[in-house]
Structure formats: C-alpha cells, structure tokens
Amino acid sequence: MKEFWAILKNELIKTVKRPRSFIGFGVVIFICFVLQAALYNDGKEMLSLITNQIENSISINGTVLNGNLICYILLQTLIIQMPLLVALVTGDLISGETSSGTIRFLLSRPAGRTKIVLAKWIAGLFYTLLLLILLGVIALYGSRLIFGDGDMLCVNSTGATIIRNADVNWRFMYSFFIAFLSLSVVATLALFLSTIMDNSITPIVSTMAIIIIFTIMGMFDLPSLDVIRPFLFTSHMISWKDMFENPVPVQDIINSCIILFAHIVILLGASIYIFERKDITN
Amino acid sequence: MAKAVQLENLTKKFGDFTAVDSLSFSVPQGSIFGFLGPNGSGKSTTLRMMLSLIKPTSGHIELFGSSLELERRSIMSKIGVIIEKPDFYTYLSALDNLKLFARAGGLDFTKKDYDALLTKVGLKGREKDKVKTYSHGMKQRLGLAQALIHDPQFIILDEPNTGLDPLGIIELRELMLDLNKKEGKTILFSSHILSEVEAVCDHLVVIDKGKKVVEGVVKDLLSNEDLLVDVEVGNFQNAMSFLEGTEWAADIVEKQEIESSIKFNLSKNRLASLNAFLVQKGVDVMGMEYRKRLEEYFLKITNN
Numbered sequence: 001m002k003e004f005w006a007i008l009k010n011e012l013i014k015t016v017k018r019p020r021s022f023i024g025f026g027v028v029i030f031i032c033f034v035l036q037a038a039l040y041n042d043g044k045e046m047l048s049l050i051t052n053q054i055e056n057s058i059s060i061n062g063t064v065l066n067g068n069l070i071c072y073i074l075l076q077t078l079i080i081q082m083p084l085l086v087a088l089v090t091g092d093l094i095s096g097e098t099s100s101g102t103i104r105f106l107l108s109r110p111a112g113r114t115k116i117v118l119a120k121w122i123a124g125l126f127y128t129l130l131l132l133i134l135l136g137v138i139a140l141y142g143s144r145l146i147f148g149d150g151d152m153l154c155v156n157s158t159g160a161t162i163i164r165n166a167d168v169n170w171r172f173m174y175s176f177f178i179a180f181l182s183l184s185v186v187a188t189l190a191l192f193l194s195t196i197m198d199n200s201i202t203p204i205v206s207t208m209a210i211i212i213i214f215t216i217m218g219m220f221d222l223p224s225l226d227v228i229r230p231f232l233f234t235s236h237m238i239s240w241k242d243m244f245e246n247p248v249p250v251q252d253i254i255n256s257c258i259i260l261f262a263h264i265v266i267l268l269g270a271s272i273y274i275f276e277r278k279d280i281t282n
Numbered sequence: 283m284a285k286a287v288q289l290e291n292l293t294k295k296f297g298d299f300t301a302v303d304s305l306s307f308s309v310p311q312g313s314i315f316g317f318l319g320p321n322g323s324g325k326s327t328t329l330r331m332m333l334s335l336i337k338p339t340s341g342h343i344e345l346f347g348s349s350l351e352l353e354r355r356s357i358m359s360k361i362g363v364i365i366e367k368p369d370f371y372t373y374l375s376a377l378d379n380l381k382l383f384a385r386a387g388g389l390d391f392t393k394k395d396y397d398a399l400l401t402k403v404g405l406k407g408r409e410k411d412k413v414k415t416y417s418h419g420m421k422q423r424l425g426l427a428q429a430l431i432h433d434p435q436f437i438i439l440d441e442p443n444t445g446l447d448p449l450g451i452i453e454l455r456e457l458m459l460d461l462n463k464k465e466g467k468t469i470l471f472s473s474h475i476l477s478e479v480e481a482v483c484d485h486l487v488v489i490d491k492g493k494k495v496v497e498g499v500v501k502d503l504l505s506n507e508d509l510l511v512d513v514e515v516g517n518f519q520n521a522m523s524f525l526e527g528t529e530w531a532a533d534i535v536e537k538q539e540i541e542s543s544i545k546f547n548l549s550k551n552r553l554a555s556l557n558a559f560l561v562q563k564g565v566d567v568m569g570m571e572y573r574k575r576l577e578e579y580f581l582k583i584t585n586n
Contacts, residue, residue: 002388003388006385006386006388007385007386009385010382010385010386013378013382014371014374014382017373017374017378018373019373100369100372101366101367101369102369102370102371104333104335104363104365104366104369105363105369105370105383105428106386107333107334107335108333108334108335108358108361108363108365109358109383109386109387110354110355110356110358110359110387110388111355111386112354112355277337279330279335279336279337280330280335280336281296281327281330281336
C-alpha cells in the first residue's frame with residue numbers, strides 16, 4: 001500500500017505541475033467571468049424574453065436573475081466544454097509518457113502496471129474534481145456574490161420550476177456529484193484510449209469524437225437506436241439537470257448513475273487488461 | 283562464476299517478424315558485459331524483455347537466480363537502467379525528477395543523498411534547473427543518476443555515451459570501472475563505440491538478426507583473431523620490393539605510399555617476426571601499431 005501511495009503522489013505531482021493542466025483552470029475561470037460579466041450587463045433583457053412567455057400563467061415577484069440562476073446557466077454552457085478540458089489531461093496520462101519515452105523509466109521500477117494505471121486514473125479523477133470544484137466556487141459562490149441569491153427559476157422543455165432558495169444548495173451539491181460521475185466516465189474513456197494509442201493527441205481527439213457521435217445517436221429519435229440509446233453514457237451526462245425538477249426523479253437519477261458507474265468499471269478494467277499486456281516498443 | 287542474468291531460448295515475434303530468435307546467453311555476476319549487434323539486430327528488444335517492457339513470445343529470463351516472470355518486483359528493485367535516449371519530465375527540475383524516481387523505488391532520500399548522487403554524475407549546482415533547459419549530455423548524466431539512485435546490483439546501460447563530450451565519455455568510463463571494481467556491480471553495456479566496449483568490458487555477446495553470433499571473454503575472443511597492423515616504414519618502395527613474393531605479401535590488406543604505410547592482417551604472435559624480417563632487409567620501421575581490434579572483429583563476425 002505504501003508503494004501505491006508513493007506512485008499516486010508522483011502522479012498527482014505530475015498532473016498538477018504539467019502546464020496543460022492549467023489550461024483547463026484558465027478556461028473555466030475565463031468563461032465564467034466572461035459570461036457573468038455579459039449576464040450582468042444584458043441578463044435582465046434576455047431573461048425578460050423568457051419570463052414574458054410565462055407571466056400570463058404565473059406571477060413573478062423578486063429578483064429572478066440571481067446567483068443561483070446564473071450558476072445554473074453557467075453549468076449548462078460549461079458542461080459542453082468540460083469533457084474536452086478533462087480529456088485534454090486524462091487522454092495524455094499514458095500515451096503522453098509513451099510518446100515522450102518516460103514510460104520506460106516508469107515501468108522499469110518495481111511497481112506493477114495495474115498499480116500504475118490505477119494511480120494515473122485516480123490522478124485523472126482528482127484533476128476532474130479540481131476543475132469541478134473551481135467551476136462550483138466561481139459559478140455558484142462568485143455569482144451569488146455578484147448577483148445575490150434567492151429562489152431559482154428553472155425553465156425547461158416541460159415548463160418552469162421554482163426552486164426555493166433553501167433547497168438550492170443540496171440540489172447543486174447532488175448535481176455536481178452527478179456531473180463528476182459523468183466527467184469521470186470521460187476521464188476513464190480518455191485513459192482507456194491512452195493505453196491503446198502511442199501519441200499524445202489522438203486519444204484526446206478520439207474521446208471527443210466518441211462523445212459527439214454518441215450525442216448525435218442519442219439526439220435522433222430513430223427506432224433502430226432505441227435499444228442502445230439508454231446505454232450510451234452521453235444520454236446520462238445531463239442527468240445533473242434532473243436535480244432541478246420538482247419532484248426530483250430519484251429513480252431516473254439512480255439509473256443514470258448506475259449506467260455511468262458501469263461505464264467507469266468496464267473502461268477501467270479494459271485499460272488495466274490492455275496495459276498489462278502492452279509491449280513498450282518506442 | 284555466478285550468473286547475474288541468464289537468458290534461455292528467448293524469442294520475440296512481432297506478427298511474422300522474428301526480432302529475437304532463440305537467444306541464450308548469460309551475464310556473469312561482477313562483470314562488465316558488452317552487448318553488441320548491428321542496428322536492428324534485436325538488442326533493444328532483448329533489453330526491453332529483460333526489463334519486462336516487452337513480453338517474450340517464448341523462452342525464459344532469470345535475474346539473480348529468480349524468474350523474471352514470477353519475481354519481477356524484487357528483481358526490478360535490483361536493476362538500474364538507461365535505455366536508449368534519456369527521457370524525463372521536462373517541465374520538472376532535475377531534482378524533482380530524481381525525487382519522482384526515488385519515491386517510485388520506495389526510497390527515503392535526504393538532501394544529502396541527492397547531493398551525493400548529483401555530485402557523482404556531475405550535475406551539482408544545476409539540479410534546480412528545468413530539464414527542458416538541459417543539453418543531451420546533461421540529460422545522459424541525469425539518466426545515469428536515476429539509474430544509480432537505488433544503488434542497484436545490476437546496471438543496464440544502453441548507449442549511455444551518446445551525446446557526451448570526450449571528457450564525459452572518459453568520466454563515464456571511469457565511473458563504470460569504479461562501480462564494477464569498487465562496488466562489485468554487474469554492468470551490461472551496449473554501445474556503438476566499440477573502442478569503449480573494448481576498454482571496459484571483460485565479457486561480451488554479439489547478436490545479429492536476433493540470433494547469437496558469439497559469446498565469451500573479450501580477451502579470449504580477440505586473442506585468436508588477426509589484428510589490423512599498421513606499419514610505417516622509412517622507404518615505402520624498398521619495403522614493398524622486399525615484401526613481394528614472400529609469405530607476408532598475402533597478409534597485406536592496404537598500401538598507402540604517400541603515408542609510407544602498409545597494413546597487414548596478422549595474428550599477434552607474428553608481429554615480432556614481421557618486424558624482424560623488415561629490419562633484417564634494412565627497412566626502417568618507423569612505427570608499428572595495431573588498433574580497432576573489436577571493431578574489425580565485430581565487422582567480420584556480423585558479415586558487415
């Protein structure tokens with residue numbers, strides 16, 4: 001166990017000190033601040049276009065454009081970029097070492113390959129978690145600081161839902177957990193592709209290609225895709241939004257979490273299986 | 283003599299291509315062992331199999347009497363290695379890189395330990411610089427530091443003098459000899475600079491096309507071989523006229539009139555007779571030297 005902690009510490013140091021890790025943090029901070037500034041200036045006008053449509057049926061009092069709603073909007077926009085930011089680091093965890101040659105030193109140490117893959121996987125999840133925490137702090141607490149808090153108005157395809165201010169925190173907490181699970185699938189998929197490929201870029205591009213293809217497959221309402229659609233991880237990556245339904249569809253969320261977790265287990269198992277048998281020839 | 287490494291019928295196939303073909307040899311404990319072969323002969327594949335970077339198709343590898351397949355963990359803690367070019371995490375400093383390697387090897391190093399290691403390889407004072415600012419020679423030295431960090435019993439050095447300046451090559455040679463003679467370490471040394479191999483190795487194996495060509499003690503292997511002897515004479519025309527028609531003429535491999543030099547292919551025990559013959563005929567022998575012994579031998583046995 002001591003050996004595993006030592007390897008994990010190495011992987012965490014490498015992940016945190018790599019220049020490309022900071023790209024993700026920079027992008028999250030930049031997008032959040034740009035959107036917060038834009039919504040601060042034009043948010044009321046934009047929101048009135050939406051609320052005008054529902055004001056005939058309900059009466060709206062108080063500040064709708066508050067920190068909670070801004071956080072909800074930011075999450076919806078950033079959740080598109082987050083898989084790319086995660087894949088940028090995790091897709092390079094093994095293939096990057098293979099292409100740079102450092103894998104030879106890594107594997108000529110006593111620690112076994114399974115331990116190395118597990119340590120890299122945990123380091124990848126740690127980076128994903130850091131990104132989400134940063135997003136959470138800036139999007140939720142930053143927005144509350146700028147816009148204040150209050151009840152949250154969620155408008156979706158089925159109508160509008162009012163979330164009481166007292167309920168917002170725990171809903172965001174669970175939605176961040178589900179988002180973390182979704183991004184963990186992306187991280188594990190990128191790691192899996194990283195074990196197969198020997199250059200740094202292809203696993204990152206391939207991960208994004210798979211996400212795009214699966215998302216398109218999930219969007220088209222074709223009967224022939226009905227069988228596989230529920231099992232595509234991309235179909236469950238937006239389950240975090242279910243936390244803002246009333247009542248919360250608990251069973252649907254649990255099902256999504258199970259499918260996401262199953263993807264992680266299968267992809268991680270496959271990564272270990274392939275890496276254990278891989279010849280390091282370059 | 284106890285064996286540090288024993289390879290038995292080691293074979294590696296990549297699809298239809300056989301990179302290493304039933305290769306067997308052993309590295310005596312406490313030796314500096316030369317591992318030679320032309321490019322593409324299967325050297326790197328063999329070394330990678332010894333480090334479990336590549337899985338053999340068939341055959342068996344034993345290090346320190348234990349099977350690599352069964353005892354990989356304990357074996358790896360006894361091996362230090364530089365394989366081909368030294369690669370590091372270039373965004374980290376040399377010291378940070380060494381700390382990663384120390385931690386991965388389960389070592390609890392103090393600043394004093396790192397300082398001693400860095401001094402040993404000549405990098406003291408540059409340890410806080412990022413590796414991306416290092417020259418190739420400095421990376422080689424750092425590679426050597428990571429190979430020695432856990433005080434291994436067996437050291438694999440694959441082309442360690444690539445990129446080193448002449449002083450670096452001499453220092454590396456002295457370090458290898460020190461590690462071997464003073465600390466009793468077994469060293470497997472692979473290099474294309476055959477004069478270096480000849481200078482430090484006591485045993486060697488040569489492989490070609492994945493198969494063993496020759497294995498043995500360097501002194502024994504070379505003592506039976508003809509030498510390339512370069513004789514510088516005072517009067518070239520005179521010397522040639524005396525040599526023509528004699529038994530020595532068949533041994534001449536090259537004549538250079540401008541340099542007054544005649545090259546012979548001779549065994550060592552005929553050197554004195556040749557010298558005596560020329561002196562007896564009144565030819566001034568200005569110099570007689572034999573060189574590139576291993577190089578000639580290597581080219582001969584690899585049909586190159």
